[in-house]
Amino acid sequence: MNARPAPEFPSWPQYDDSERTSLIRALEQGQWWRMGGSEVDSFESEFADFHGAPHALAVTNGTHALELALQCLGVGPGTEVIVPAFTFISSSQAAQRLGAVAVPVDVDLDTYNIDVAAAAAAVTPRTKVIMPVHMAGLIADMDAFDKLSADTGVALLQDAAHAHGARWQGKRVGELGTVASFSFQNGKLMTAGEGGALLFPDEETYEAAFLRHSCGRPRTDRRYLHQTAGTNMRLNEFSASVLRTQLSRLDAQIALRDQRWTLLSRLLGEIDGVVPQGGDPRADRNSHYMAMFRIPxxxxxxxxxxxxxxxDAGLPAFAAFRAIYRTDAFWETAAPDTTVEKLAESCPHTEAISTDCIWLHHRVLLASEEALHSTAEIIAAAVGAR
Incomplete structure (x- = not known):
């Protein structure tokens, strides 16, 4: 089908002796959990510094990070959380597991990010949080969401699971003034297999999250005086040691992905019937978690x-996320009082993207320019044959 041989892509996750050294360092310190070791503390400091945030908290995974953040922002039964209808389902499930109603709203057809006007129209007296998801590393319109938050008094929670190292008008995620959530699952831009983190703009919310992520128990407690309800979301020392090394590579990898996406998006845009994900010039650094394109x-x-x-032709290709309201899981608990049909009617862009969008794993954007030309040729041949 393709004129060129199958392209070669780097493997993922990427690692070398640096990770081995880090794991041995964690092993030999003799304390393997965060309350006794130093790896988690060091990673949190380094991750916060990299993103320009005053505080970071490492947790077990990205879904737990969202759930913990929502709880600290007052989300629970009787409240609502506005989420994009086009996202990975953790965005909604984190709210629903707290007993809150997840309210899906439509996204922009070009950027795939949550539509500000749709979010504004969905705000009610029960709305506690609006969750912009930075789809594929492209930061949502945070200027407009900041204004919406100020006008309504509704807090923002950035779902930045795709956006490690991204920027909005020169500001890093941790400099945008809201809590932000990250994932370190195996496919993410930096990984320890699993893991997550939160960035906090203030000490009060950070301290509340620390308590809740450690069973409500203060750091220095020796008498089991648990101060608040919580659970165990503590990250272990081995994962943190790997993440410290992964973080050291991130900046250079993002720079390469950004350069490669400039080429690949142009090549994809030249294929009849293919529309690559758009951008926003205000998002002046896109971390490119996925290379996304549509076949309208x-x-x-x-x-x-x-x-x-x-x-089959050798590309790490995937179907895009299904609209969250078109999954059985969404309706299991704390679902909105509506129907699939009504939500679909209000989310035409989500319906289109969920149907016709394809994404390539970000390791494609770490490959050579020749591999990207081959990738585009394979896609062009496949689309043409259809």
């Missing part, structure tokens, strides 16, 4: 078959 007019079945064709 294709059916979901046709898109899925096209993904299979691309995988």
């Amino acid at each position: 007019g294709i059916s979901e079945e046709g898109r899925n078959a096209l993904v299979d064709t691309l995988v």
Whole structure:
């Protein structure tokens, strides 16, 4: 099908002797949990500094990070959280597990980020948090969301699971004045297999989160005087040691991905019937967690078959997220008082993107320019054959 041989892409996760050294360092300190060791503390300091935040808290995974942040922002039964309808389902499930209603709203057809006007229209007296998700590393319109938050008094929680190292008008995620949540799951831009983190703009919320992530127990407690309800979301020392090394590579990897996306998006845009994810010049650094593109007019079945064709040709290709309201999981608990059909009607862009969008793993953007030309040729041939 393709004129060139199958392209070669770097493996993921990437690691070398630096991770081995870090793991041995964590092993030989003799304390393997965060309350006795130093790796988690050091990682939190380094991660906060990298993102320009006063405080960071490492936790077990990105979903727990969202859940913990929402709890600290007052989310619970009787409240609502506005989320994009096009996102990974953890964005909504984190709210629903706290008993809050997740309210899906539509996204922008070009950037795939949550639509500000749609979010504003969904605010009610019960709305506690609005959750912009920085899709594929492209930061959402934080200027508009800051204004919406100020006008309504509703807090913002950045779901930055895709946006390690991203910037908005020169500001890093931790400099945007809200709590932000990250994931270190195996496919993420930096990883320890699992893990997550939160950035905090103030000490009060950070301290509240620390208590809740450690079973409500203060750091120095020796008498089991648990001060608040919580659970165990503590990250272990081995994972933190790996993440410290992963963080040291992140800046250079983002620079390369950004450069490669400039080429790949141009090549994709030259293919008849293919529309790459758009951008926003105010998002002046995109971490490019996914290389995303649409095939407008294709059916979901046709898109899925096209993904299979691309995988068979050697590309790490995936179907885009399903609209969260089109999953059984969304309706299991704390669902809004509406129907799939009504939500679909209010989210036409989500319906389109969920049907016709494909994404490539970010390791594609760490490959050579020749590999990207081959990638585009494979996609062009597959789309043309369809």
